[in-house]
Amino acid sequence: MSRLLAMLRFLGGEVVDRVWRLGCASRFFLAVLVKSGAALSRFPLLLREIWFAGVLSLLIILVSGLFVGLVLGLQGYEILQRYGSAQALGTMVALSLLRELGPVVAALLFASRAGSAITAEIGLMKATEQLKAMDMMAVDPVARVVAPRFWGGVISMPILAMLFSSMGILGGWLIGVVFLGVDDGAFWSSMQASVDFRYDVWNGVFKSVIFGVAVSLIAVFEGYDSEPTAEGVSRAITRTVVTSALAILALDFVLTSFMFRGML
């Protein structure tokens, strides 16, 4: 009986702890937004973070995009040619990349490549008491350290997602047209006929902006909130990657369900 009680107590404690952290994260998000005016006006700081989050993620995003496109082209061709509609390959590759795979996979890669790095950086700054030192010098660490990293991530994410989709489509083209012999004109024209700029491309970009906000917020919050020890930082990094992945997939479901309801 007492073991059951202890289990219940543990469960309740965990839930309360999660809700508590969620509240802290929301307050932190507001603080970052309020203090981001000062961060955005100092352009070189922001530039460095775009470089750190965006440019350094470029290689993994481009290469993974290409491979995802190659696989989509291969599998899509295999299925579509059974029904004699291999020309629809372009449509299939473009729509699945623009609506879902581009934003989601790019965000997952971004979380594990840039999000973890941001958490590690801020966590180590905290562990080595650099944040405290800044506070002592009357420099607000949220405005100086956190806000530029947050905005750097938010700005980089949609660009990376668009690059991912573009590379994927080129990969699908490479497999479909160059290797498997789908007609080049049919590939592009069927794609253009069924991909709408506002409905498909723009919604995908909007999705990636939301993911960018979520991943960057989780990364900076976990870093800022980490225990200032070596173990605490490593735990914070793990939490960043896990929480970001869950947040991305859950948000994706919510966004998809109200964006792509089908056009009645």
Added chain:
Amino acid sequence: MKRSVLDLWVGFFVAIGIGALLFLSLKVSSFSGIDQKDAYTVSARFDNIGGLKVKAPVRSAGVLVGRVTDIRLDPETYEALVEMRIDSHYAFPADSFAAIYTSGLLGDQYIGLGAGNDTEKRLANGSDIKKTQSAVVLEQLISQFLFNKSVEGQDAP
């Protein structure tokens, strides 16, 4: 202004981002097909539209001339009221007729616009297509066929 290598990289990053957006907008997608400005709206009534959807193509002789913009049920006559925008490069005679066809055996449905014989009056913004032909519904076709068969069976002794 002092330049650093970092600026170059960020510039490169943003530039290829814009390049990707241009690629996605110009090569991959289309801006809703028919331009909103150079088009006129006509409506047509159908007994049954089958699986016709908003944004379905309107074709004449197989050429894309417009898109379906709105589908409603007329509350008085219980007919489907379909509105479509047609590219103003194409002026159709006022007695043209609209029919709902299916592209391929299982493909999407579209509106086929057949030109009439009226040489003077043309379809204009807001005009109504009088002659229409509903979508062929497979179940109705089959039940009709079965009904005819059973009638034949009764006639024969």
